[in-house]
């Protein structure tokens with residue numbers, strides 16, 4: 001019989017895996033957070049506490065770092081996460097029309113998750129690919145030079 005690990009055990013194991021991979025070193029905080037975020041889907045309070053304890057840092061500092069980076073999330077997110085660049089260079093080349101198209105397609109606003117738990121839409125600062133704005137990331141996939149007309153086809157790739 002297969003017994004699914006509790007969320008607490010999964011979080012603990014994800015932290016252990018990250019610490020084993022990167023070491024409990026101050027300068028590895030971001031890779032550790034990124035690893036756990038990837039395994040669990042976000043960074044629960046328990047993970048931040050365990051990481052803070054292992055790195056001998058105040059939890060508030062770990063939380064500040066976890067909250068700062070757009071690629072990390074301290075709240076539960078949907079199965080797929082869209083991180084949309086809302087910085088000015090993307091905005092002026094049509095970003096607003098693209099984010100409106102995404103919001104209309106998913107029927108959610110920025111910061112929300114669809115009721116079926118499939119999608120979370122987040123607005124983040126520059127993704128570092130300004131030359132191909134408007135730009136966004138779905139999970140680990142990068143999309144640039146996006147037009148509103150392309151949005152439905154991009155979203156469809158992740159359905160089913």
Ligand code: FES
Nearest residue numbers: 085090126127130
């Ligand atoms: S401003 Fe959008 S990727 Fe840099």
